[in-house]
Amino acid sequence: MIRADGLAKRYGGTTAVDGLSFDLKPGVVTGFLGPNGAGKSTTMRMILGLDRPSAGSVTVNGKAYRDLPAPMHEVGALLDPKAVHGGRSARSHLTWIAQAGGIARKRVDEVLDVVGLTEVAGKKVGAFSLGMYQRLGIATALLGDPPVLILDEPVNGLDPEGIYWIRTLMRKLAAEGRTVFVSSHLMNEMEETAEHVLVIGRGKLIADMPIAELTRGSGRSHVRVVSPQVAELVEGLHAIGATVTAEEDGALHVVGMDAPEIGDLARVMGVGLHELTPKRASLEAAFMDITRDSVQYSSGAPEVAEPLRALTPEGK
Ligand SMILES: Nc1ncnc2c1ncn2[C@@H]1O[C@H](COP(=O)(O)OP(=O)(O)OP(=O)(O)O)[C@@H](O)[C@H]1O
Ligand SMILES: [Mg+2]
Missing domain, CATH: 3.40.50.300 (P-loop containing nucleotide triphosphate hydrolases)
Structure with missing residues (x-):
């Protein structure tokens, strides 16, 4: 003790x-x-x-x-x-x-x-x-x-x-x-x-x-989604209020909806899914979230990708 x-x-x-x-x-x-x-x-x-x-x-x-x-x-x-x-x-x-x-x-x-x-x-x-x-x-x-x-x-x-x-x-x-x-x-x-x-x-x-x-408690939990109809799916996800970013290999990184909700949405939209993987935040990610303001020696690298707007039609 x-x-x-x-x-x-x-x-x-x-x-x-x-x-x-x-x-x-x-x-x-x-x-x-x-x-x-x-x-x-x-x-x-x-x-x-x-x-x-x-x-x-x-x-x-x-x-x-x-x-x-x-x-x-x-x-x-x-x-x-x-x-x-x-x-x-x-x-x-x-x-x-x-x-x-x-x-x-x-x-x-x-x-x-x-x-x-x-x-x-x-x-x-x-x-x-x-x-x-x-x-x-x-x-x-x-x-x-x-x-x-x-x-x-x-x-x-x-x-x-x-x-x-x-x-x-x-x-x-x-x-x-x-x-x-x-x-x-x-x-x-x-x-x-x-x-x-x-x-x-x-x-x-x-x-x-x-x-x-x-x-x-970390905001890093997300769902990884691969679809052959990315633009359509992103539009649908945005319409429901999810935050969508692109991962390095082009997969979608979706925050704010869980995997069953995304699967149901894709079915209703008639959009194909090749991958739908829930990802729990790792301790590493949670750690970076809570210590971001108190890092003495930081590399200054961006930690979160910019929201993915390029794939949505103009004005959306
Ligand atoms: N003997 C000392 N004299 C002056 N400053 C010190 C001394 N020991 C530690 N510090 C300072 O106190 C702070 C905390 O250092 P400490 O070694 O406890 O950190 P730490 O969390 O163990 O870091 P690390 O992960 O790098 O091992 C640092 O700013 C360090 O420079
Ligand atoms: Mg130490």
Whole structure:
């Protein structure tokens, strides 16, 4: 259980985190989403007592991190996977941390096995790939068998097998009743992994809701339509008030009507349909909608095509 109350952090003139309040519940994976520079890592560092809040507070299991009697047994974290001495082996790195935290040596072999590093446990960490560093960081977080896990971009650098593995691991850890808080840039990946999301932009909370609710509320749900009589169909769709744009391959992108309504309209008009596909908004699209005003570094690319007027007769 993690609770933030009016949490804020300023660095000189920059407000990195701006009055965040939230409760993270055990038993689910909570995704932490936000554009670059939104304040995700800063928030995680404050939870872990590595940064002091400028205002507000945050507690883990009811206590500030520094007041936890046995922090490694209460919260495990992966922040910077490369913060490891390159001259050590994975096993000696973990053994050193286990000793410092009063954790039995045999736990080191257990966590090496969980993250799939047993075979390379004796190799120098300096030669590891980014994905192997991530696995070692997760092993470190799991050492104390903590009920709370905080993982900053753990999927970074993992190959597809690694992504599948970590997704399964996070879900399993949550199913065991743990609080799992994980940041990511990969929206579609979060859609597969998290049940709940916190979205922030410029340090402020934008959304705190189940993923399903976030995608349902997005205006991006649409129907993809392919017809040999495009002009006629567009005219009919416009007459009923639907918004129609063209997709790259020439298919119609229809907002404001569902697939059965479009199918019925086409039948009444005597227009053929070659494709009629309902498309639910992806988390990625929903995310872009709600964070558009708070993106610090934007490519400036247009996100929605201009309404399709060229295919309708003049004056319509
Ligand atoms: N130690 C620091 N000193 C000064 N400014 C900082 C410091 N750490 C972070 N910031 C600033 O605070 C803001 C939030 O940064 P933070 O790293 O928390 O964002 P983030 O959401 O983790 O971004 P990313 O997705 O790129 O990892 C940024 O504007 C960043 O430049
Ligand atoms: Mg970050």
